[in-house]
Amino acid sequence: MKSMANSKLFSVLFIQLTLVLVLLDLANAQGLKLGFYSSSCPSAEAITKKITTNFISHTPSFAPKLLRMHFHDCFVRGCEASVLLNSTTNNQAEKAAIPNLSLNGFQIIDAVKAALEKKCPGVVSCADILALVARDAVSVIKGPFWPVPTGRRDGRISLASEVLTNLPFPTFNMTQLKSSFASKGLNVKDLVVLSGGHTIGISHCPSFTNRLYNFTGKGDTDPTMDQNYIAQLKKKCKPGDTTTIVEMDPGSSKIFDTDYYTVVSKRRGLFQSDAALLTDNTTNAYVQLQKTPKGSTFLKDFADSMVKMGQIGVLTGNSGEIRKICSRIN
Structure with missing residues (x-):
């Protein structure tokens, strides 16, 4: 009996060890690992969190902007900070592409980078800073927290021409969305989960006014959108309005919650x-399951999908470089 008990205990321990090894393997995917800077710059993540927390505490609206910046970076060339590079005389960088003209929060990345360069010169990449800042910003507004394996290096190429062919657009249908996410190694669950990031933040009218005024080119509205919501949006966004902003999750756009899925289920997705x-x-x-907060798995799912997204096309080892200033190559 004792031998059998020992055998069962060994089996349980073996299974637990196997799970730990699998998790470690996932964390080390593509050369990334948790605590990458534990020896080379032990305070890197603490410094990043402190500066990010200071900015977001004063201006919470930066949180969705930084999350969006991370998303836009990873979907073009991978998570290697190409979205942070400025254009030069000979090159239009990603920042110059239309979808990126509204990106904001670069000063937070620059502040973190300056502090880390002072503490540990030439050690922490801009790509890792962006991944960590996006996570910490969401965490400060009481959103989910996720582990960020680090070890990314910075790319040296940034092309505005690559943005339109890589980013998913707000006008995409399901076929286009699936194709866009699949091309980055993300599945359908990641698609619906990461769409939930629209629970925070705002959008400008041009991103959706075609649904209000000229959906099929005949001066009509989008029949899939709630007509009462269309009437509300028309009061805010007149034809040609490029400056007015609208909450993506009306009444809850500053809170990271499941309300986005309630809105979508009511045909009020923006x-x-x-x-x-x-x-x-x-x-x-998934939408129907998550719209009721009780029993929702959204926060955990979002954390899981963000870890996965943060590993798209990363540069590690000797690839790329560690930029001294995030807006330009060395």
């Missing part, structure tokens, strides 16, 4: 890409 989530069995089922 973008066509939001509405598209109701057209697929898998994504629609």
Whole structure:
């Protein structure tokens, strides 16, 4: 009996050890690992968190902007900070592409980088800073916290021409969305989960006014959008308005919660890409499941998908460089 008990205990311990090794393997995917700077710059993550917390505490609206910046970076060339580079005389960088003209929060990345260069010169990459800042910013507004394996290096190329062919657009239908996410190694669950990032933040009218005034080119509205919501949006966004901003999650745009899925289920998602989530069995089922906070898995799922997204196309080892200033190559 004792031998059998020992055998069962060994089996349990073996399974637990196997799970630990699998998790470590995932964390080390593509050369990234948790605590990458534990020896080379032990205070790197603490410094990043302190500066980010200071900015977000004063201006919480930066949180969705930094999350969006991280997303835009990873979907073009991978998570290697190409979105942070400025244009030069001979090159239009990603910043110059239309979808990136509204990106904001670069000063926070620069502040963290300056502090880390002072503490540990030439050690911490801008790509890692962006990944950590996005996580810490969301955490400060009481959103989910996720582990960020580090060890990314910075790319040396940034092309405005690559943005439009890589970023998913707010006008995308489900087929286009699936294709865009799949090309980055993300599945349908990641798609519906990361769309939930629209629970915080705002958008400018041009991103959705085609749904209000000229959906099929005949001066009509989008039939998949709630007509009462269309009437409300028309009061805010007149034809040609490029400056007015609208909450993506009305009444809850400063809180990281499941309300986005409630909004989408009521056909009040702001973008066509939001509405598209109701057209697929898998994504629609997720929307219906998450719209009730009790039993929701959204916060955990979001953390998992962000870890996965943060590993898209990373540069590690001797690839790329560690920029001294995030807006220009060395």
